[in-house]
Amino acid sequence: MYEIKVTFTDGRSLTCPLGTPVEALIEHFGAGGLVAVKVNNEILPLATRLEVNALLEPVSLEAPEGVMIYRRSLAFLLAMTARTLFPEQRLYIGHSLGNSYYYTFLVGSPSQQDIESLKRAMQALVAADLPITVQVMAYTEALRLFEQNGQTDTALLLEERSDSKVRINVCNDFADLYIEPLVPRTGLLLAFDLILYQEGFLLCFPGIGQGTTLEPFEDNPIIFSVYDEYKKWGRIVGLHAVGHLNRLIRERTIKDYIKIAEAFQARKLAKIADTIYSRKDTVKMVLIAGPSSSGKTTTAKRLSLELKVMGIEPIAIGLDDYYVNTDRTPRDAKGEPDYECLEALDIPYFNQQLLALFNGEEVTLPQYDFKAGRRRESGGRKIRLDQRTVLIIEGIHSLNPALTPQIDRNTQFKLYVSALTLLNLDDHNRIPTSDNRLLRRMVRDYQFRGTSAVSTIQMWPSVQRGERRYIFPFQNSADAAFNSALSYELSVLKFYADPLLHSVKPNRPEYAEAVRLRSFLENFTPIPPQYVPGESILREFIGESAFKY
Numbered sequence: 001m002y003e004i005k006v007t008f009t010d011g012r013s014l015t016c017p018l019g020t021p022v023e024a025l026i027e028h029f030g031a032g033g034l035v036a037v038k039v040n041n042e043i044l045p046l047a048t049r050l051e052v053n054a055l056l057e058p059v060s061l062e063a064p065e066g067v068m069i070y071r072r073s074l075a076f077l078l079a080m081t082a083r084t085l086f087p088e089q090r091l092y093i094g095h096s097l098g099n100s101y102y103y104t105f106l107v108g109s110p111s112q113q114d115i116e117s118l119k120r121a122m123q124a125l126v127a128a129d130l131p132i133t134v135q136v137m138a139y140t141e142a143l144r145l146f147e148q149n150g151q152t153d154t155a156l157l158l159e160e161r162s163d164s165k166v167r168i169n170v171c172n173d174f175a176d177l178y179i180e181p182l183v184p185r186t187g188l189l190l191a192f193d194l195i196l197y198q199e200g201f202l203l204c205f206p207g208i209g210q211g212t213t214l215e216p217f218e219d220n221p222i223i224f225s226v227y228d229e230y231k232k233w234g235r236i237v238g239l240h241a242v243g244h245l246n247r248l249i250r251e252r253t254i255k256d257y258i259k260i261a262e263a264f265q266a267r268k269l270a271k272i273a274d275t276i277y278s279r280k281d282t283v284k285m286v287l288i289a290g291p292s293s294s295g296k297t298t299t300a301k302r303l304s305l306e307l308k309v310m311g312i313e314p315i316a317i318g319l320d321d322y323y324v325n326t327d328r329t330p331r332d333a334k335g336e337p338d339y340e341c342l343e344a345l346d347i348p349y350f351n352q353q354l355l356a357l358f359n360g361e362e363v364t365l366p367q368y369d370f371k372a373g374r375r376r377e378s379g380g381r382k383i384r385l386d387q388r389t390v391l392i393i394e395g396i397h398s399l400n401p402a403l404t405p406q407i408d409r410n411t412q413f414k415l416y417v418s419a420l421t422l423l424n425l426d427d428h429n430r431i432p433t434s435d436n437r438l439l440r441r442m443v444r445d446y447q448f449r450g451t452s453a454v455s456t457i458q459m460w461p462s463v464q465r466g467e468r469r470y471i472f473p474f475q476n477s478a479d480a481a482f483n484s485a486l487s488y489e490l491s492v493l494k495f496y497a498d499p500l501l502h503s504v505k506p507n508r509p510e511y512a513e514a515v516r517l518r519s520f521l522e523n524f525t526p527i528p529p530q531y532v533p534g535e536s537i538l539r540e541f542i543g544e545s546a547f548k549y
Contacts, residue, residue, distance in 0.1 A: 002017070003017055004016060005054075008029065009055075009056075021046070022039070023047055033066075035060065035066050035069045036059040036183075037057065038055075040055055041055075041057075041506055043180075045181045045182070061188070071205050076132070077122055079091060083174055084174075086105070089107065090105065091106075092105070092424075093430045094200070097220055098218050100205065100217060102227075103202070110200065115194045115196055118194055119193070126190060128186065131184065132183060132184060133169070134168070134169060138166075139158070139163065139165065142158065155243075157177070159246065161523075171186065176428055177429070190212060198224070222475060222476055227483075233264065234487065239487060241427075242426075242524060245488060245491060246524065246525040249526075257488065261486050265483070265486065265537070273303060273306035273307050275480060276390070279413065282410050284385065284390060284411040286314075287413070288303075288398055288417060289395065289398035293437040294419050295540055296394050296417050298545070299415075299484055307390065311388060313388045313389045316391075318395075321366045321367055321368045322346050322366060324344060340396065342397050342400060342402055342403065349366075353365070357383070357384070362383070362384040364377070364378065364381070364382050367380045396466070396470050413479050413480075414478045414479050415482060419436045419483070419485035420433055421435075423487050433485070439493045439517065440489075457504070484537050491524045492526075492531075493542070494524050496542060498521060501517055502514075502518070534546035
């Protein structure tokens with residue numbers, strides 16, 4: 001009998017027979033609440049059979065990866081329950097809304113009784129503590145299964161794959177395509193709630209770092225309205241899942257669709273410009289905020305063009321030039337400079353200059369010398385406002401009222417920008433907006449800064465923490481929201497991201513995320529980058545933009 005060596009994170013090791021399932025070694029981990037395992041830096045289900053010498057790391061419900069596994073598993077549980085209770089319906093997963101996912105039925109809206117029935121049935125499945133297993137089917141058999149079950153979007157997704165074997169998740173008699181690991185048993189899915197909302201309902205789950213605690217739902221009507229509009233538009237044009245996009249590429253009609261998608265986005269930006277123009281007698285500044293890689297810079301440039309068409313002359317001001325000197329920069333919990341907090345900016349000086357401008361005075365804008373870590377007060381641009389000018393200010397704190405405490409709110413127009421992904425993988429599996437933005441940033445950082453995929457993946461959790469702290473709490477204070485995502489862009493990003501992700505080696509901790517993203521991108525047929533217009537927001541990340549940065 002062949003044996004392999006297994007090593008745990010505390011340095012202990014043992015030998016076991018080749019093919020031993022990880023779940024047989026759970027007692028050696030010394031940690032509870034396991035939902036998956038890292039095998040040589042790759043996240044896999046606990047049922048995985050070991051075939052080589054391996055370093056094993058537990059993935060618990062408290063870990064960031066465990067949180068996402070929990071959410072995907074809840075979505076699986078809901079889909080299974082809905083299939084049983086409403087076999088004639090199709091359940092569609094939508095976008096995220098705070099700590100919840102929005103769902104709709106293909107026909108009609110659910111009632112309160114429907115929601116209560118779903119919740120009771122899900123709770124019964126949790127109490128039954130049923131196993132969720134991973135099975136392997138022949139490609140033809142899997143395709144036939146999903147077609148027979150009415151999961152046409154899943155069947156369409158398989159057309160991009162060419163592997164002879166297809167992995168699926170199975171619980172009772174319900175099967176769904178394996179995208180990423182799920183929890184091993186339904187009994188782990190204790191914390192959730194269902195709430196009627198708009199034309200559908202919400203599947204609520206604990207927030208990051210909240211364990212099994214469900215916090216009260218906080219509505220976000222601005223973001224929901226943008227998501228909902230784009231989702232409905234996607235169904236109108238017949239493109240709401242990745243399989244539909246792949247079909248357009250195969251049929252060589254994708255160029256026409258790209259034109260439509262870009263025109264739709266341009267129309268939305270023009271409407272925002274119209275709104276600003278309608279308030280031209282009071283609005284003196286447009287404040288733009290959004291998470292990392294949301295396309296804020298290109299949005300600001302395109303919005304400026306729209307405003308110029310209407311006779312308004314935009315003047316851009318960079319918040320980075322208002323950093324305090326490094327000896328005054330606040331420190332984080334680790335004692336490192338915290339450049340993302342609001343206090344890293346000289347708020348009093350910024351407001352002093354704004355007041356002077358609004359009083360008709362001329363000001364000299366500062367210039368920050370990042371090498372010296374100090375602000376230069378002379379040599380900057382001299383500007384003055386008149387009736388035709390408006391300030392365009394972009395930065396992560398732009399929606400925070402503490403940025404402009406001395407400025408009348410009526411003089412401000414606040415715009416929230418984010419890449420709110422239109423497509424789903426299929427009916428039950430969504431595409432997180434953070435994945436879209438991470439791939440954007442990975443490609444951009446490599447193209448223009450020489451940053452490796454390892455480095456981008458490494459710093460991404462810190463970026464997300466900053467977004468949750470400094471950006472997301474102020475979304476609802478925006479006057480408008482703009483969706484910078486393009487439904488075809490992931491097929492273009494694949495062209496650039498695939499080789500970057502393949503450069504991450506298995507001995508790196510970042511390998512788990514690289515493998516996850518590679519597996520995700522396997523669902524997309526690539527689109528040649530030359531199809532992307534020069535004015536597209538996507539050009540901010542892949543290069544050769546018609547704008548200068």
